[in-house]
Amino acid sequence: MTSLPSLPTPKKLGLVIDLDICVGCHACVVSCKEWNTGGYGAALSDQDPYGADVSGTFLNRIHSFEVLPEGAEKIGEAGDARIVHFPKSCLHCEDAPCVTVCPTGASYKRADDGIVLVDEDMCIGCGLCAWACPYGAREMDVAAGVMKKCTLCIDRIYNETMEEVDRVPSCVRTCPTNARHYGDLADPTSGVSKMVAARGGIDLMPEQGTKPVNKYLPPRPRKPLAESAMPLAENSPAASGFFAWLDGMLERI
Amino acid sequence: MHPALSIIVFTTLSGFGYGLAAVLGFGLLDPQFVATKIAHILALFLIAGGLASSTLHLGNPQRAWRALSQWRTSWLSREGVLAIATFIPLCIAAYGAIFHDRYLPLPGIIGAIMSGITVYCTSMIYASMKSVQAWHTRLTPATYLLFSGAGGALLGVVFAVISGSGVLFLMFLSVIFLAAAWAVKSRWRRRMERMQPLSTPESATGLGFIGEVRLFERPHTNDNYLTREMGFQIARKHAAKLVQMSYMLGGVVPVVLLMLTLVAGAAAYAVAITFVTLAVIAHFAGVFVERWLFFAEARHAVMNYYGR
Numbered sequence A: 001m002t003s004l005p006s007l008p009t010p011k012k013l014g015l016v017i018d019l020d021i022c023v024g025c026h027a028c029v030v031s032c033k034e035w036n037t038g039g040y041g042a043a044l045s046d047q048d049p050y051g052a053d054v055s056g057t058f059l060n061r062i063h064s065f066e067v068l069p070e071g072a073e074k075i076g077e078a079g080d081a082r083i084v085h086f087p088k089s090c091l092h093c094e095d096a097p098c099v100t101v102c103p104t105g106a107s108y109k110r111a112d113d114g115i116v117l118v119d120e121d122m123c124i125g126c127g128l129c130a131w132a133c134p135y136g137a138r139e140m141d142v143a144a145g146v147m148k149k150c151t152l153c154i155d156r157i158y159n160e161t162m163e164e165v166d167r168v169p170s171c172v173r174t175c176p177t178n179a180r181h182y183g184d185l186a187d188p189t190s191g192v193s194k195m196v197a198a199r200g201g202i203d204l205m206p207e208q209g210t211k212p213v214n215k216y217l218p219p220r221p222r223k224p225l226a227e228s229a230m231p232l233a234e235n236s237p238a239a240s241g242f243f244a245w246l247d248g249m250l251e252r253i
Numbered sequence B: 001m002h003p004a005l006s007i008i009v010f011t012t013l014s015g016f017g018y019g020l021a022a023v024l025g026f027g028l029l030d031p032q033f034v035a036t037k038i039a040h041i042l043a044l045f046l047i048a049g050g051l052a053s054s055t056l057h058l059g060n061p062q063r064a065w066r067a068l069s070q071w072r073t074s075w076l077s078r079e080g081v082l083a084i085a086t087f088i089p090l091c092i093a094a095y096g097a098i099f100h101d102r103y104l105p106l107p108g109i110i111g112a113i114m115s116g117i118t119v120y121c122t123s124m125i126y127a128s129m130k131s132v133q134a135w136h137t138r139l140t141p142a143t144y145l146l147f148s149g150a151g152g153a154l155l156g157v158v159f160a161v162i163s164g165s166g167v168l169f170l171m172f173l174s175v176i177f178l179a180a181a182w183a184v185k186s187r188w189r190r191r192m193e194r195m196q197p198l199s200t201p202e203s204a205t206g207l208g209f210i211g212e213v214r215l216f217e218r219p220h221t222n223d224n225y226l227t228r229e230m231g232f233q234i235a236r237k238h239a240a241k242l243v244q245m246s247y248m249l250g251g252v253v254p255v256v257l258l259m260l261t262l263v264a265g266a267a268a269y270a271v272a273i274t275f276v277t278l279a280v281i282a283h284f285a286g287v288f289v290e291r292w293l294f295f296a297e298a299r300h301a302v303m304n305y306y307g308r
Ligand code: SF4
Pocket: A089, A090, A091, A092, A093, A096, A097, A098, A099, A116, A132, A133, A134, A135, A136, A137, A138, A149, A210
């Protein structure tokens, strides 16, 4: 059904992504593709996989942005520019425009946990939902002709044949820096909700009125790069103990 | 947005078809004449051809019937349902004209109104997209409806000239619709050119509190579905030329040709037919360019993540 659930869903399962921590390693991109190409629905196909013009379907992509501090016209003018690595997948919006535009009923938002899914057997591949999503979270699979999107790894999070620790989305399980967190954002006592409250978690493009469930934790302020720079020591007058001895020995050589 | 040929052909052809159907539905062409009967068939063919073309861009067209189910929320679904329902009065009206030389006012007028509503639904597919700011305005359905009316009236002129009846009123209608359509379209353009972007790289990333956000690296070096589908870009200078072309072909040339037809008068039957046919062809070409630009120039919010 492409009508949205009439009440706020009792659970709002989603991700919290920490932009302060992500190092842009793309491990979650790979693990997402790996898990989801063999899981829910059609495989995530690649076109011209070994050629020069390779492209394929991904449910999670990492962009990298350069942020020039306020007041600067060029880099270094008003402080250091920052690189922010930015993972992006479906935000499982509360007011999901992708769902209501779907003519077939293939796109739907689950009333109990708020996950936005595509029933691929009903999808005609019209692409309208991908147009409606301002975030670019939906990609048509060229081989299957159906719409693919993040399922929040619905085949992991409720999967009782897996060990408890693995019952989280693949990207969350994989992230080597723990920049990705999964939980219920409707429950103020959940770990993710506490993180959002403590760090001032933000919505992407709030002006689009989609009310995303996923939140992003903004990068923390950073001290100027010059402060952490380590000048190469010409001599070592402060050395003591073993290092003073070593210093002396090396001088004599 | 990527200007997909199948969608452009669909919106222009079906727009003309519904316009002609409305002209016939209001009884502006006399069903005694063979030309009017042909007009009925042409209207149905244009509509059906447009619909068939629209299924070409589907990934799984064999399931297209499912698209009729979600009319409660989806403009695409509403359009599908109405397009099919509108065939009923249009076919009845065509039957009356073709086989009984009769104009049937009830199915005619119902068909004309439903044609208008169907065109409105088509335009709302685009106008309802908040993610594509250029489209997200009431002016979008206004342009679609007016272009459909202009195309229908111009086609009507051709058939009226062939039968030699009801020419003047349809010419008058054509000029009114052409003027209104291009006037609204230029307001639509001005709005697009002047609007402040609703979403920016800063709001898209939430990093605006630090400063100006620029793309440093895309997710992958090559294009993907999103950049192909939503990252279409056209050079400004090319767009400007195409805009001029669409105004000329779609508006100025048809009006001039209609005037020339009037001057030539009834004396030159063949000349008149040639002129009005050329007017239709020019208008079709102009609207085709206009529709191409409608997609090609519209920027999608997702491009804030792709530095375009
Ligand atoms: S992020 Fe896009 S695809 Fe996901 S729910 Fe929101 S609008 Fe739909």
